[in-house]
Amino acid sequence: MRVDLFKSTPFRLTVILGAAFLFALLVAGGIAFIVIRNELAARADASISDTYSVIRQSFGDSDIADLTALVQSHADATVRHEQVYLLRNPDGTILAGNIVRAEVGQGWSTVESEALGLDNEFTYRVFVGDAGGNAILVGVSSAESDAIGWLALVSFAWAGVVFLVLVGAAGLIVARRGQRRLETIAGVMDKVGRGELHARIPITPAADDIDQLSGQVNAALDRLLALVEGMRQVSMDIAHDLKTPLNRLAITIEGAIATEAKGASAATLLAQAQSEGRQINATFDALLRISQIEAGARRSRFLKLSIAPVLHNIWEVYADDAAERGQRLELSIVDNLPPIAGDRELLTQMVANLVENAIRHCSEGTEIRMAALLAGDRVRFEISDNGPGIPPDERQRVFQRLYRLDKSRTTPGTGLGLSLVKAIADLHGAAISLNDNAPGLRVRIDFPRS
Known part of the structure; x- marks a missing residue:
């Protein structure tokens, strides 16, 4: 995937931010220029006032000669009319100074140079005061302030040019770096689209927002791979585990047809075929139910509920069944158990499956215990027994669809009971684990509080 760098989002964002900073720089420069100009003007006024005060004080004894000499000495000391001085008597005659009018x-006045009889491009800040009827003019040209102002403007202009160059270079660098990462992501997604589900987006040590997004995409790909692998495994399990009952059903039907052809009753064989068909149908119903639960559609039916009534109802239903097998089913629930968010029907199905498994696979004399308690910030449900248990290396595999332990293949069942339990626990955000009860098995499910 090739994208014009100048059209890439990182470059555009860099340019936008650069423009914002440049605007801020111009505003700050304008404010600084105004402040500098005002400060220079204030200093010029102060200098004029001080000079005028010195000159005026020389007329303290009404000595016009001293006053004239002092004004002329100031006028002679100036260069290129940067300062202007004038002493004029009451009848308008110029007594001293470096200007002719x-x-x-x-x-106070701000005048052009023509008003002072000068021929330059500067303006002048002047003050005219009185000394015994004589007019004293002291002024300063704008040459210095204009030069400083021009220097400030040029400095800000060059700073702006350098800033624009740096922003452009930074934008290209960021855009190129971002494009390489986007090309990497696009390449990975292209591989996934071609069926390479193990491809993953590399995560950089920067841990920036693109890395966080890449991590989420990788997690989604992990889930997708798990689902695809699960579907592949289910397909293989269905093909393997249902092949035998389907063959048995076909043989039974063929036997029934042969029996009918001989004129004998095929009722027994047809009943066997019906039983096989119901078992196969139950397997597909269970698979469909697990798929629906894993899709998460039932989450919209969640309500805040207490798990205690669910456990109590299951205990009432299965206590007598366990007693008939010579087993004992016990129930223990702590007081003030907080509620959880869940689907009552699915929770009932989950607990019932676990109790049925314990009763079916445990021998006479087994004690089966159901318990609900608090475990930190979670509500825990446990069912334990002192039966044969499950070997440690098999405890995760029993959650797979259609998986059955060798010792369980002679007992009725589809091999989907614990798969359904796992799907319901996952739907409720609960953590399920199988542990050794020494002897027997302990199933632990931790639910988040509502």
Whole structure:
């Protein structure tokens, strides 16, 4: 998958962020320029005021000669009219200074150079005061402030250019890096589309948002692989485990046909065929039910409920059955058991399957115990017995569809009871485990509180 770098999302995001920062830089530069300009203006006014005060004080004894000499000395000391001075008597005659006219009034003024008889591009900040009827003008050109302002503008302009270049380069680098990662993801998904379900997106040490998304995609692929493998295993199990009953059903029907052809009654053989057909139908019904539960559709029917009544109802139904087999079924429930979120019908089916398994596979004299208790922040259901148990290496395999222990193949059943229990537990977000009861088996299911 090749994408134009300039059209990639990382590049566009980098450009957008860069534009935002550039705008902020321009705003900050504008504010800084205004502040600098105002500060320079304030300093110029202060300098003018100080100079005027010094000159004015020289007229303290009404000595016009000293005043004239001081104004002229200031005028002679300036270069290129950066400062302007003028002393004019009451009749308008210029007594001293470095300008030939002053078309300004008393007080503060900002004037062009023409108003002072000068020929340059600067403006002047001037102050005109009175000294015994004589007018004293002191002014400063904008040359310095203009130069500083221009320097600031040029600096900000170059900073903007450098910033744009860096943003563009960073955008290309980020876009290229992002494109490589997206190409990797696209390559993995292409492999998955071609049936390579073991392909996974590599996770980088950065652990960024793309890595988090990749982790979620990998988890989804793991679930997909597990489902596909489960379907493949189910198909193989169905083909293997149902082959014998289907062959037996075919043989029984053929025998019934042969018996009828001889004129004898085939009722017994037909009854056997009916029983075989019902067993096969029950197997498919159980498989369909497990698939429906694993699809999660029943989760919409969840209600807040207590598991205690469910256990009590199952105990009442199966206690007598266990007693007839010489077994004892006990029930223990702690007080104030918190509720869980679940489907009462499915929970009843789950507990019933576990109790039926214990009764069916345990011998006379076995004690079977049902219990509900608190385990940390979870509600725990346990069913334990002191029967033959399940070997440790078989405890996970018994949750597979149609899987049966060798010693259980002579007893009635489809091999789907514990698969159904596992599907119901998973639907409720419960953790199920098979443990040694020394002797016997302990099934433990931990439900999250509602």
